[in-house]
Amino acid sequence: MQTVDEAELVRRCRQGDLKSAEQLFRVYHRPIHNLVGRMLHERGDVEDLVQEVFLRAFGSIGGFREEASFKTWLMRIGTNTCLNFIEKSKRQGMDSLDDPLDSGDTRGDLLVGRGSPEGDLLADEMGARLQEAIDRLSPDFRAVLVLRDVQGLSYEEVAQVVGVNLGTVKSRLARARALCVTWMKEYLS
Template sequence: MTSSAGVGSQPASLAPEVGLDDATLVVRARDGDMRAFEVLVRRYQGPMYRLALHMLASRGDAEDVVQEVFLTAWRRLGQLRDDAAFVGWLYRTTSNRCLNIIRARRPVAEADLDSRESTEATGSPERAAQVSEQFIALAAALKRLTPEQRACWLLREVHGRSYEEIAGAMGTTRTAVRGRIARARVQLAEAMAPWK
C-alpha cells in the first residue's frame, strides 16, 4: 500500500481521474466509482504513511494504520459533509488512530530505524553515520514528547499543515496546538543541541 508510484506511472485506466481535484474525486467515489477512490488513495497514501511512521516509529504499524484509514474512508465517505475537507479528514483519522496505538502500547518500543535510507541519501559512509546518529537522536527526542505534542509537531513541521488544520485533526483549539508545538520545539531543540 505504500507504493511511491508517481502520477506519470498511473495505469492508463486511471489517467482521466488523476487530473481531477479531490472534491470531484470524493463525489465520484461516494457514487461508487472505485477508480476515483484509487486515485485518492494513490495521492494520499504516501503522506499518511509518513505521518504514521513518524508517530509510531514502526513500519508495520504505519502500514496497518494507513490501510485502516483508507478502508474507513471508503466506508464513511457518505458521512463527509464537505467534499473538499477530505484531506483534513484523512489527517485527523490517521492522527487519532496513531494516538490510540501509542496510548495502548506504553512504554513505547524502540524505533525501527533503517540506516540504509540515510546511507543512500548522503553518499559517504562517514556522512551517513553522522546523519544516522542525528536521526536516532531525533527519533529518541520525538519519543519523549507527549503523543499530542508529537502529532502536532509532525503535522506542522513535516507535513506543513496549518494551525487550523491541525486543530481540526486533533479535535482541539489553535491555541492548544500552538502551545503543544512550542513545547515540542523547546524539547527538541534541547535534545538536538549537540548536533548544531
C-alpha cells in the same frame, strides 16, 4: 485524459466508485504513510495501520461534509488511528509508547532511499536523533509536531486535525519543539 478534481473524486467515491477511491489513495498514500510512520516508528505495523486509515476513511466517506479539505479530514483519521493505537497498546501493556526507544534500535527506515554518501551522514544521524526525540514526546505533542513541522500543515489545519483550538496547538508545538531542542542539544552544538 481529463483531469478530475479532488471534489469530484470524493463525490464519486461516496457513490462507491473504487477507481476514484484508488486515485485518492494514490495521492495520499505517502503522506499518510509518513504520518503514521513518524507517529509510531517501529512500535506497530505501520503498513497495517495505513490500511486501517484508508479503510476507515473510505468506509465513512459519506460522513465527510467538506467543512475541511479532504486532506485535513484524512489526516484527522490518520492521527486518531495512531493515537487510538498508542492508547490501546498502553492499556494492553504491549509496549511503553511514551518511553524512548533503545538507542540500539535500527533506524534503517529513516534512511531508506538515501544513498548515504559521506556528506549526508551527518544529516542522516541528525535525522535519526530527531526521530528519537519525536518518539520521546507524549502522543499529543508528537501529533502536533509531526503535523506541523514534518507534514507542513498550517496551525489552523493542525487545530482542525487534532480537534483543539489554535492556542492549544501553539502551546503544544512550542513545548514539543523546546523539548526536542533540549534533547538534540549535544548534536546541534
